[in-house]
Amino acid sequence: MRGQHVPSGAALTASPRGRHLEALAIKNSKWLKDSHLAPLAALGGTLCSLSLRGCGGVGAAKGAPTATVLGALTGLRSLDLSNTGFRSAHLRLRQLSAPLARLTSLSLSGLQLDDAACGGIEELGDLRSLDLSDAVITGGFVEGALGGLTRLTRLALNWCSTGALPVFGSLKALEIDHCRLTDVAHSAHGGEMRLERLSVAHSSVEGIAALALPEVIRASAPVLQELTAPYLINLEPGGGDGYAMQLLPALAGAGQLRTLDLSAATAAPRERRGPVAAAPEPPPLDSLGLSGLTELVFRGCSVGGAALGGILQGLTSLRRLDVSGTLAPPRLGVASGGGGFDDAALRALGSCRLPHLEELDARYNPGLEGRFGGGGGGGGGGDEDGGGAAGGGGAVGAAAAAEEVWRGLAGLRDLRLHDTGVTGRAAVAGLAAALGGSLRRLDIDSMCPASLAALCQHAPGLRSLQVTWGGLTVADLERLLPRLGRLERLELRSQNPLVIDAERLKPLARRLRGGRVVVDGIDVTALVRAEAASGRDQGGQQQPSPQQGRRPSGGGREGLASFDQRLRYARADLKGLQSSPVVAAAAGRVREALLTAGAEEGVGLGILRPDW
Known part of the structure; x- marks a missing residue:
């Protein structure tokens, strides 16, 4: 209830x-x-x-x-x-x-x-x-009281003040997220711990706990099904980066492991004396007997290039891969591992032949160009031609190279590419040719309208499309929708409110039957349905206002009535800028010009108050 x-x-x-x-x-x-x-x-x-x-x-x-x-x-x-x-x-x-x-x-x-x-x-x-x-609770209570529960199979101690890692033989699932572990709590009845699920997300280990955790994982490996350890920190002096990779050998023989999350599991970000050791190179997961993995999360681990290919080789059951944010900037005093999910990593990933991979999250990796030799950096939202390829190959050669690599990931259904270089036509052409028929969800940013149109033309099966930035207009979206007959959700983020807002998208939401249109967190479809229910939608019996009946002014430009609607939306944002003298002076001149134009055309502009 x-x-x-x-x-x-x-x-x-x-x-x-x-x-x-x-x-x-x-x-x-x-x-x-x-x-x-x-x-x-x-x-x-x-x-x-x-x-x-x-x-x-x-x-x-x-x-x-x-x-x-x-x-x-x-x-x-x-x-x-x-x-x-x-x-x-x-x-x-x-x-x-x-x-x-x-x-x-x-x-x-x-x-x-x-x-x-x-x-x-x-x-x-x-x-x-x-x-x-x-x-x-204290560590003594965990050992004395909880250790006496001989039938306990699941224990959650997230955000607890206890510094003890429970090592109870009866446990099958342990959650101890957001804790600082310094000690170990044993059960009075003994028994070897064989966990099926272990979560130590956002926790830190030191002392005895730092030594015990790998041993707990090693003992549980034959039956372990899920290990979640994102942002796990080793507070031991001189522990070095890459604590997650130190846990990997303990997983040898974990044939039942299905979910592994070792995101950004590094040493403590504090000052140390002397140089910090570089992260150890991770071993191939297949060699550890982890070929049954279906979900792998290496978010922010700075593992890329050939190293990533070596890790993933043989993981034929993998369905979800998250390598977002792996191209981390170098840190002072930390040896660079040369990692990062870039074009080299994408080549390695394509060569792994992961037939069941359905979801790839490679967001926040500016080094991923998708052009394989094409010039320029990532994030070129206005890149209409995709740039030229090195060695005189041109955009066509870059697109062909991209298509060959993406084809190794032909089973992808969900692709997320924020803050990458996969934005121009050359990069998109290869992606669309290889993956267009299989994609069901696409989350992308900084892609120009022409590139997005080319991609959507090859992806008729898209169910969900999320676009951030990109400079889209309502007219661009009107041309896209007929190509996406199965679209169920269209979400637009960080769009120009003077070009795209909820009011302008209402006609689009009405035509997208059974789907949903969202712009900057505003559910346009819900607004349309609410208007229809109350009889105030555009198909109702209300008479149009004089402003709604006005024709646009000459020259093919929108008249003052349309600009009035545009200003209504933007006023809330502009109010926050009135503390700036430059903005205030400019706003005063615009207000005066609009009032003059309004008087000439006979249009009331009551929305412009003196304080604006």
């Missing part, structure tokens, strides 16, 4: 069906209070699952009336109190451990509970899933 219309506890328990209720979930309700839940105590023997996630008014009252209700729900197997009003002063798990002894799943995320509030949790011997994210 969501929102305002939440039945009271009395109404639920009064109905015949309510008296036999087994599961109840009320999420993110601002109106739910402790008093509403009192009648739920009558469901003590039947209610098996209760979720009050996000209900901030629950548990905040003094005297903990909701805790009393929970004590009566002896049949509960699953309880979720995440992000409610409970805090350490209002909740004592020890008082609830006896009536809730049958719990198998407990989530207390976001409550910032301390050791005293969580005391007694070790008595919930049937617990299999526990989420204590944001808890203010």
Whole structure:
């Protein structure tokens, strides 16, 4: 149940069906209070699952009336109190451990509970899933209390103050994101840890934890299915960059691994004495027995060129590859690895022959030209001809080279190329010829209208198109749409508001039936549907205003009425510039000219106030 219309506890328990209720979930309700839940105590023997996630008014009252209700729900197997009003002063798990002894799943995320509030949790011997994210607990509590839960298979300690890495033999899934790990917590019952899922995103390790983490991964390798370690930092002095690559050898034999995220997992960005060692060259993942990988994320790892080709060779099951932001600028005192997802990396990727690769995210890699010898840097939004190719090959030769490489990725369905050099005609021609028939989603920027039109002509199956910058006009989009008969979503970002805005895109949104048009976060399709529902759309019965009936002025240019609409949209942006003397003076001259022109044409310009 969501929102305002939440039945009271009395109404639920009064109905015949309510008296036999087994599961109840009320999420993110601002109106739910402790008093509403009192009648739920009558469901003590039947209610098996209760979720009050996000209900901030629950548990905040003094005297903990909701805790009393929970004590009566002896049949509960699953309880979720995440992000409610409970805090350490209002909740004592020890008082609830006896009536809730049958719990198998407990989530207390976001409550910032301390050791005293969580005391007694070790008595919930049937617990299999526990989420204590944001808890203010110590490493001693993790080892003493949580280590006694012999049936616990899933544990989440994200954003916790504990500095201990849990090493419990019963665990199958461990989430310990955004933590500083310095120690290890063992289970009193021993047993080797064999995790199936491990997440240590945005965490740091040092001391014993830095030595234990690779060993945990090595022991779990035979059954590990998912490892998520983006932005993992090694705080050990002299640890050097590339901590993610130090974890790779521990994955040897992880034949069941399907998802691997080692984004930007480097050493701590702090000052060190002496030079910092360069990142070690990553081993081929196929040689580690990781040929079953379906998702690989190396975001910001500065791995490119032939090295990237060596990593990916043999990963025939790979479906998603994220190498965005890998062309990182060199850092002072850090040896350059010569990596980065550039044209050489794209060649290597194309030669790997990844038949099942469906999604490639190569955004924020300016070194990726896509011309394979073509001149110029990345991001040439106005590049109409794509530049010439080195060695006199010309744009045609560059396009042919690009097509040959892109053809190695012929299965791509989702392609993202922000802030790259794949913008001009030569680069786009090869991409379109090789991938046009398979692409379903395209996210690109700084591509001139002519290049975008050439690409869309070869991509009739596009379902989603997102364009950032590019200097598009409504007329350009009108020419594109007939070529994209299956388009379901068109999103435009960072467009010129004097050329493209929500008002101008409404006719386009009406013609894109079943699809959605979004410009700079504004859902134009939703606006059109709202107007249609209220009878205020362009097809309604309203009479056109005098300004709407005016013809454009001579010379093929738009008249003052159209410019009036354009100024309405831009005024909010221009208001923020009135603190500049230069802008203020220019705006005053424009205002005076418009008022004069308006008086001559008999058009009222009431939108221009004196303070503008």
